[in-house]
Amino acid sequence: MQNLRFNALHEAQTRQEVHVKLPSIKVSDYFATNVFHDEVMQHYLPADAYKSVKTAIKNGTKIDRTIADQVASSMRTWAIDKGANSYTHWFQPLTGATAEKHDSFFMPTQNFKSIEVFAGDALVQQEPDASSFPNGGIRQTFEARGYTAWDPSSPAFIIERGDGKTLCIPTIFISYTGEALDFKAPLLKSIHYLEEAALPVVNMFDRHATKVMPTLGWEQEYFLIDEALYNARPDLVMSGRTLIGHAPAKGQQLDDHYFGTIPDRVYQYMLDFEQESHKLGIPVRTRHNEVAPGQFECAPMFEEVNVAVDHNQLLMDVMERVAKRHKLKVLLHEKPFAGVNGSGKHNNWSLGTDTGKNLLSPGKTPRTNLLFLTFFVNVIKAVHENADLLRACIATAGNDHRLGANEAPPAIISVFIGDHLQRVLDEVVSTVKSGKLSALKSDELKLNIHNRIPDVLLDNTDRNRTSPFAFTGNKFEFRAVGSSANCSLPMMILNTIMAHQLVQFKQEVDKLVKGKEDKEAAVLRVLKDYIESSKDILFEGDNYSAAWAKEAAKRKLSNVKTTPHALDFLLTKKAKNVLVGSGMFTERELLARYEIFHENYVKKVQIEGRLIGELAIDYVIPAAIDYQNKLIQNVMGMKSIGSKPTVYKTQTTIIESISGHVNAIYVNTEKMIEARKKANLIKHEPDKSKAYCDSVIPQFEIIRSHCDKLEQLVDDQTWRLPKYRELLFTK
Ligand code: ADP
Ligand code: MG
Numbered sequence: 001m002q003n004l005r006f007n008a009l010h011e012a013q014t015r016q017e018v019h020v021k022l023p024s025i026k027v028s029d030y031f032a033t034n035v036f037h038d039e040v041m042q043h044y045l046p047a048d049a050y051k052s053v054k055t056a057i058k059n060g061t062k063i064d065r066t067i068a069d070q071v072a073s074s075m076r077t078w079a080i081d082k083g084a085n086s087y088t089h090w091f092q093p094l095t096g097a098t099a100e101k102h103d104s105f106f107m108p109t110q111n112f113k114s115i116e117v118f119a120g121d122a123l124v125q126q127e128p129d130a131s132s133f134p135n136g137g138i139r140q141t142f143e144a145r146g147y148t149a150w151d152p153s154s155p156a157f158i159i160e161r162g163d164g165k166t167l168c169i170p171t172i173f174i175s176y177t178g179e180a181l182d183f184k185a186p187l188l189k190s191i192h193y194l195e196e197a198a199l200p201v202v203n204m205f206d207r208h209a210t211k212v213m214p215t216l217g218w219e220q221e222y223f224l225i226d227e228a229l230y231n232a233r234p235d236l237v238m239s240g241r242t243l244i245g246h247a248p249a250k251g252q253q254l255d256d257h258y259f260g261t262i263p264d265r266v267y268q269y270m271l272d273f274e275q276e277s278h279k280l281g282i283p284v285r286t287r288h289n290e291v292a293p294g295q296f297e298c299a300p301m302f303e304e305v306n307v308a309v310d311h312n313q314l315l316m317d318v319m320e321r322v323a324k325r326h327k328l329k330v331l332l333h334e335k336p337f338a339g340v341n342g343s344g345k346h347n348n349w350s351l352g353t354d355t356g357k358n359l360l361s362p363g364k365t366p367r368t369n370l371l372f373l374t375f376f377v378n379v380i381k382a383v384h385e386n387a388d389l390l391r392a393c394i395a396t397a398g399n400d401h402r403l404g405a406n407e408a409p410p411a412i413i414s415v416f417i418g419d420h421l422q423r424v425l426d427e428v429v430s431t432v433k434s435g436k437l438s439a440l441k442s443d444e445l446k447l448n449i450h451n452r453i454p455d456v457l458l459d460n461t462d463r464n465r466t467s468p469f470a471f472t473g474n475k476f477e478f479r480a481v482g483s484s485a486n487c488s489l490p491m492m493i494l495n496t497i498m499a500h501q502l503v504q505f506k507q508e509v510d511k512l513v514k515g516k517e518d519k520e521a522a523v524l525r526v527l528k529d530y531i532e533s534s535k536d537i538l539f540e541g542d543n544y545s546a547a548w549a550k551e552a553a554k555r556k557l558s559n560v561k562t563t564p565h566a567l568d569f570l571l572t573k574k575a576k577n578v579l580v581g582s583g584m585f586t587e588r589e590l591l592a593r594y595e596i597f598h599e600n601y602v603k604k605v606q607i608e609g610r611l612i613g614e615l616a617i618d619y620v621i622p623a624a625i626d627y628q629n630k631l632i633q634n635v636m637g638m639k640s641i642g643s644k645p646t647v648y649k650t651q652t653t654i655i656e657s658i659s660g661h662v663n664a665i666y667v668n669t670e671k672m673i674e675a676r677k678k679a680n681l682i683k684h685e686p687d688k689s690k691a692y693c694d695s696v697i698p699q700f701e702i703i704r705s706h707c708d709k710l711e712q713l714v715d716d717q718t719w720r721l722p723k724y725r726e727l728l729f730t731k
Contacts, residue, residue, distance in 0.1 A: 004232045005722050012226035012730045017265040018326050020272040023279075032281035034082070036075055036156040036167075044074035057152050058211065060192050068150075069120035075156055075167065076105060076118035084158050084165040087118060089126045089148040091173040092183045093133040094596050096486055098313050099173075101128045102166055123169060124150050134599065136592025138179050145176040151184065154310045157280050161321070170310055179589050183488035184309070189584050190495035191305055194351075197499035198375075200506055202353055204519065205371040209353040214495050217302030217475070218312050221343035221483050222319065223294050223331040224266055226730050229722045230329040234619075235611050236727075239604070240333035240484075241398070243612045243700065244620065244707040247339040248725035251293070260289045263731040265326065266296065273315075273322040274298075280318070282311040291407075292340040293728040302348060302475075305495070309487045312345075316484075332484040335401035337724060338704075342402035343483030347490055350475035351375060351498075361474040370520060373428070374505075377527045379476060380415055382501035383469060384534030386493075386578060387413035388558055388569035390469070390478070393493040395566040395597070397604040399482035404561060406544045409468030409480045411566070412552045412559045414539035416467035422540065425531045432528035466543035492584070500578050505530075563601050564689035570594045598689040602679075605692045609676050612700055616665045619720050620707045627714040628658045654713060661706040661713075668706070672699035 023030045042050050049070040056063045063071070079087065088100040105116040126148045133146065148171035156169045173182035180186050191214060198212040230236050235243040262270065270287050277284050283301040290297050298315075302308065316332060323330045335342035351359040359375040383390065390413050394403075404410040417425075464470055468480040481490050505526060512522035536555040541548060552559055560566045569575060571594055579585050585593070631651045638648040645652070679691035711719060 003717075003720055005720050005726075008226075008228040008232040008722060009726060009730070011228035012726075015226065015265070015327055017268050018272075020268050020275070022271065022275050027275075027278050030275070031278050031283075034158040034160065034279045035281035036078055037281060038155075040078060041071070041074065044078050045070060053152065060153075060188075063124075063150075063152060065120055065124070067120075068124050071152075072118050072120045072123035075123065075169075076116065079118075079158060079165075079167040080105065080116060082158055082165065083163075084167045085116075086164075087122070087167040087169065089128065089150075089171040090168040091128075091148050091171045092313060092486060092488065093173055093181060094136075094183065094593065095134060096484070096600070098317060099128075099133070100166075100168065101126075126171070133173075133181060134596045135175070135181055136595040136599075138175050138177075138181060138588060138592045146173060146181055147176070148173050151188065151306075153188070154307050155281070157314075159280075160276075179586060179592075183486050183492075184306075186584055186589070187309060187488040187492045187495075188306060190492040190499070193582060193584065194495040194499040194502075197502040197506075198351060198359070201374060201378075201502050202359065202371070204509075204523070205374075206353070206355060206357065209355045209357070211354040212359070213352055213354075214305045214491070215302045215350050215352050215358075215475075216305045216308035216487060216491055217300065217348040218308065218487055219297055219299040219346040219348070220312065220315065221290055221295060221297045221345065223292070223333075223336050223343065224269065224296060224323070224328050225294060225331065225727050227324075227327040227329050229727055229730060232722050233727070235608075235615060236329075236331070236336070238611055239608050240331060241336045241401075241608075242338070242724070242727070243608060244615055244704050244711070245337065245721070245724045245727075246708040246711040248723070248728065250725070250729075251340050262287070262289060262296070265328070265731060269323065269326040269328055270296075270298070272325065273319050276318050276322055277311075277315055280311075280314060282315050282318075284315070290341070290343075292337070295341065295343065302350075304352075305349075305491050309491060312487050334396070334398035334482040334484060335405075337728065338401075339724075340728070341407040342405070344402065344408055344479060345481045345483045345485055345487065347478040347481050347487055347494075348472070348475045349478060349491065349494055358474055360471075360476065370523060373424070373527060374523060376417075376421070376471070377425070377530050378501050378505055379498060380417070380537060381505075381530040381534045382497040383413065383415050384537035385501065386497040386574075387537060388572065389493050389497060389575055389578065390480075390490070391558065391560060392566050392569040392575075393489045394480045394482060394485065395563040396482055396485065397563055397601045398484060399480075400561070400563050402482065403480060409466060409543050410549065410559065411561045412543070412549065412557050413468055413480075413537070414543065414552070414557065415476075415537050416464040416470040416540060417538060418464075418471065419540065421471065422538070428524060429528050429531050432524055464540065464543075467539070468543065496582060496584050497578060500582055562693045564598060564686065564693045567594060567597050567601075567686070567689075570597075595685050598685040601689045602685065602692055605689075605696060606676070608700065609672060609692075609696055612703055613669050613673065615721070616669050616703055616707055620710055621662050621665060623714055623718050623720050624658050624662055624710045627718045628655055630715065630718075631655050631658075658710065658713060661710050664706045665703055665710075668699055668702045672696060672703065675699060 049067050052067050053063060053071060086102045086104045088102045090098060090100050093099050105118050106114055107117045108114045127145055128148060151170045151172055154170035156167060159166050159168055172185040172188065174185055175181055194214055195212050202209045202212055233242060274284050284298050285301055286299045288297055300311065303311065319330045353359065359371065362372045363369045391411060402408045463472065470477050470479065478490055481487065508526045509522045512525060513519050536557065539548065549559060570590060579590055580587055631654055635648050635651050675695045679688055679696055682688040682691055
């Protein structure tokens with residue numbers, strides 16, 4: 001067989017782009033056609049049933065069984081009208097991926113007759129045989145059952161795969177004892193908690209609002225590479241990232257890829273997955289090249305958090321599926337290539353009301369300004385108090401390679417608000433301190449703040465791309481989330497710490513008001529305290545700089561660079577107080593997550609360890625020896641014609657150099673295997689993951705450096721693995 005690398009290169013270079021035919025020119029003609037959304041439900045349901053479903057969704061209350069039967073029957077009719085013949089509960093177990101188990105609508109009756117059925121029971125609850133999903137000890141064998149339960153707040157949808165169409169019902173996944181086994185159940189709880197905590201605060205300023213909901217707009221980064229080249233790299237196939245590979249002569253230093261012309265083949269792919277996403281109601285709107293070669297991004301219009309999370313999970317599935325049609329492979333890993341930027345998933349987060357207000361949008365009147373300031377400052381305070389939780393919730397083996405690598409925020413959590421808002425906060429502090437508060441009873445009370453804040457909207461240039469958590473005009477952008485992450489966890493943590501904070505805020509204001517302080521003055525007084533006590537979390541400078549790491553240490557902000565150590569933040573007294581105290585998790589649910597996240601880390605690193613050993617021994621060393629033999633032959637030939645050693649000095653130098661690297665690879669691979677064996681003996685998962693992190697991973701770098709040196713030394717024709725330039729620049 002010819003070298004797999006060259007076959008793959010040939011295949012990739014002769015690839016034709018796949019032209020996509022869109023259902024219509026206007027997306028609005030086919031947007032959400034595969035979604036059982038509100039209007040469809042209204043069309044298919046009797047009026048009173050529709051009304052009770054809507055009320056239940058709005059209030060987060062249980063849906064009556066008879067109503068569920070009606071919803072099921074209307075869903076079935078709709079789905080069958082659309083050509084679906086099966087259904088599945090669609091859920092998000094703690095593996096990070098989505099899960100489904102299909103059942104047919106078809107039901108045999110007597111005498112080889114059959115009908116299509118789908119009853120309320122099947123809609124509301126299922127018991128998937130899910131014993132092998134991670135549960136962190138929650139499900140003992142005697143109570144091994146797990147249930148999926150319908151989440152009516154996220155609409156059902158139909159996935160099309162050729163002629164196969166499946167009705168998918170978003171669900172949560174819980175154990176027999178009612179404990180959450182997934183990402184979604186705690187997210188829903190946190191949304192509810194935040195809604196409950198935020199509404200009384202909003203009502204201090206706006207009596208008409210009856211509902212507050214968190215919103216999320218994610219930005220998904222990804223790499224695309226040719227399928228044949230991907231298949232010729234065992235490390236990409238098995239671990240999602242390249243474990244060896246020398247940096248190409250040209251990387252991203254010219255910045256010529258960012259926002260450049262999208263390559264044709266990629267463009268067709270984008271059109272294709274976008275149209276599928278649009279049919280599923282995912283409102284993707286933007287697409288562009290990212291910084292690294294072969295890297296791209298897409299983003300939707302923001303939505304309510306719950307639906308946005310589902311849509312991101314769904315989008316990642318759609319992207320992977322559609323890529324096959326284009327003979328492309330989408331890489332969602334946080335760091336597929338060393339030396340070029342990795343991928344993140346910015347989570348833009350805000351709060352909206354049913355009166356159409358964005359609570360993080362600076363208002364135009366004094367009253368709305370104060371509302372804005374209240375929420376704005378409470379976010380800062382919440383992050384200040386719980387920065388470690390935010391760090392923990394984005395910790396994964398993949399994200400460790402990206403954070404702090406001068407391409408993504410460091411492991412230090414801080415908040416960027418910009419000069420302008422900083423001045424506004426300073427003014428709040430100085431006005432309250434000056435004691436002018438009681439004199440300012442009129443609308444002028446708001447300390448000229450109203451004269452200043454609207455500028456913020458205009459001043460969109462005031463941005464800091466290095467901050468992990470930045471205010472960007474009307475929302476906060478959590479930038480440290482990894483590209484493959486399920487947004488549920490970071491959103492759940494953010495919702496929870498904010499809710500927890502708002503509850504406290506309301507209590508403090510109420511206390512002052514009871515003590516006869518004017519309400520608005522009371523708000524300002526509490527905000528002033530918050531601004532002062534959380535100023536250490538604010539940072540406007542370059543988060544990538546070494547100076548910041550020093551300064552952050554002085555401020556006692558933590559800077560934990562690796563996952564196993566960052567996960568420990570989940571179990572601090574403070575974290576438990578917030579997460580368990582608020583009822584978002586039971587002790588056992590929290591502990592289960594802690595263990596599962598460690599376990600995930602161990603498994604990923606374990607796989608990488610096996611792979612790097614395999615690559616080094618089976619691919620790199622044989623290629624090096626092949627080339628070395630060629631050189632030896634050459635040297636022997638030189639000798640035979642009587643050449644002096646000085647004439648073939650280069651050859652002998654390379655021969656020796658190759659031997660040096662080959663030996664080093666061998667020795668260090670043995671060391672790495674020993675370290676793994678030692679780590680595997682550790683029973684306690686959190687300790688095992690720390691051993692992997694601290695004693696196995698450092699070996700990877702050493703092995704890699706020798707492999708990469710060999711890649712440079714060895715004759716290109718002999719090298720077996722597609723090189724970075726080929727993976728990244730083959731269009
Ligand atoms: P960027 O310049 O960072 O790419 P954009 O203004 O394009 O930012 O917005 C990025 C994301 O932020 C989009 O998904 C957008 O819908 C989302 N976004 C805008 N407003 C809000 C909001 N109020 N809540 C949540 N996300 C929002
Ligand atoms: Mg952004």
